Amino acid sequence: MALDTNKSQSMPSRSIIFDLDGTLIDSQESILNAIRAALNELGVEAKIPVTKELIGPPLIDTLLKITEVKDESILNTIANKFKLHYDSVGYRNSVAYPGIHHLLEKLHNQGYVLYVATNKRLIPTKKIVDHLSWGSLFSAVYSIDLNADKLFKNKGEMISALLRNELIDPNSAVYIGDRDEDYEASKENCLPCILVDWGYGAKSPRHNDGQFFAGDTIELLNTIQKVL
DSSP: OHHHHHHHHHSOOOEEEEOOBTTTEEOHHHHHHHHHHHHHHHTOOOSSOOOGGGOSSOHHHHHHHHHOOOOHHHHHHHHHHHHHHHHHTGGGGOEEOTTHHHHHHHHHHTTOEEEEEESSOHHHHHHHHHHTTOTTTEEEEEETTSSTTSOOSSHHHHHHHHHHHTTOOGGGEEEEESSHHHHHHHHHTTOOEEEESSSSSOSSOOOOSSEEEESSHHHHHHHHHHHO
């Protein structure tokens, strides 16, 4: 019995790292409405339609793409207006995709260790996690501004820090997202990647090395169990 116990204790935890927007939650209306409100209040014109395809990258990158404004101070002013609206009321309009809450509970109960890695800022991310009663399900939440004095450059750098800080073995982990950026970040860190097709990203396979697709939460659970 002692041998079996030691063997069990030596096995690494199975870790699942989730993207947030477009993977766990549908936040498109809350984000897009907050962007529109900020632009309207400041009288800044959107050069392209403000649509769900813009969701995912860091906020400043998104605002630059929408407005084509190069002045950093103006972009920061728009971003601050966005934050005031989104952090106070907008985040509450984020909803979990069908079947996600049950999936997270099931994975947690089966012993998987769950994490969030998102380009969203930490304050609204934590508010959303609490709003959806997910606080007890996630071991840690990583955001673009987790380190207040230095933003992560990209999702790959964020996942690298998560793996290092949380002592996660990449061979016993998987990253789940909805965009090519998520696949590239996974590849950087030698992680398998599962892309879901209900989010804001690509809907068809682009790669064969370490990439999987899931069309619903049942398929996602089966794929997780196959990968881990």
